[in-house]
Amino acid sequence: MFTDLSPLILIHFITACYAIVAGAAIFLMQKGTATHRAIGASYIVAMFVTVASVVPVEATVMPIMGTRFGFFHVFVVVGFVSLTFGIRAILKWRSTRDAEWLRAHQIHLAYSYAGLLMAGFSQMATNPRWLVVSPFETMTQFWIAFAAVNALIYAIAIFLIQTRLAKGDPMRWYRGGDAARS
Numbered sequence: 001m002f003t004d005l006s007p008l009i010l011i012h013f014i015t016a017c018y019a020i021v022a023g024a025a026i027f028l029m030q031k032g033t034a035t036h037r038a039i040g041a042s043y044i045v046a047m048f049v050t051v052a053s054v055v056p057v058e059a060t061v062m063p064i065m066g067t068r069f070g071f072f073h074v075f076v077v078v079g080f081v082s083l084t085f086g087i088r089a090i091l092k093w094r095s096t097r098d099a100e101w102l103r104a105h106q107i108h109l110a111y112s113y114a115g116l117l118m119a120g121f122s123q124m125a126t127n128p129r130w131l132v133v134s135p136f137e138t139m140t141q142f143w144i145a146f147a148a149v150n151a152l153i154y155a156i157a158i159f160l161i162q163t164r165l166a167k168g169d170p171m172r173w174y175r176g177g178d179a180a181r182s
Helices: 007-028 034-054 073-096 099-126 139-165
Strands: none
Touching: 007 034, 007 099, 034 073, 034 099, 073 099, 099 139
8 A cells, every 4th residue: 555655655644644643632632731832843843744745746636737736736835824824823922922823823723734634534535545435437526525525624624713713712721820831
C-alpha cells in the first residue's frame, strides 16, 4: 500500500496522520498548559510540513492551465493561510491579552483541523489505495463522494465552531492562572 509512494507523499502522509492525532488531543485537553503549547507547536510544524510537502507533487486531478498545479493545490494555500492566521492571532493575544485574538486563534486552528480532516477523509472516500472504496466508474461518482464527505465535515465544523468557539468567553477552557503565564 505504501511501497509505491514517493518520499514527499510519504512525508505528507506521516505528518498528516500525526497532525490528526495531535489536533484531536489539543481539542480534548485543557488550554494554556505547557502540554497544550508543546502539542500545539508540534501540530503547527506537522501541518506546515504536510502542506509544504505536497506543493511540488504534480497534480493528477484537474491541472490548472497546463501547469503541474491542480485543483487540490488550492487547499494547500487555504491550509497555509489558516495556520498563519492562527499563529498570528496567538502572538497578538500574547502581546495584548485581547480575548478576541485568542478567539481568532481558536477559530483559525479549528478550521485548519477541519481542513485536515476533510483532506484525509476525502482521500479515504475517493482513493481505492486506502481500501475503503472500490475505484469509481465515472468522475461524477468521484466528485459526488468528494463533495458529500467534505460537505458533511465542513457542516459539522461550522456548527461546532459557531456554537463552541465563536460565542462565549474564549478563556473558558483555560485552567486558572495558566493563561496568564503564556
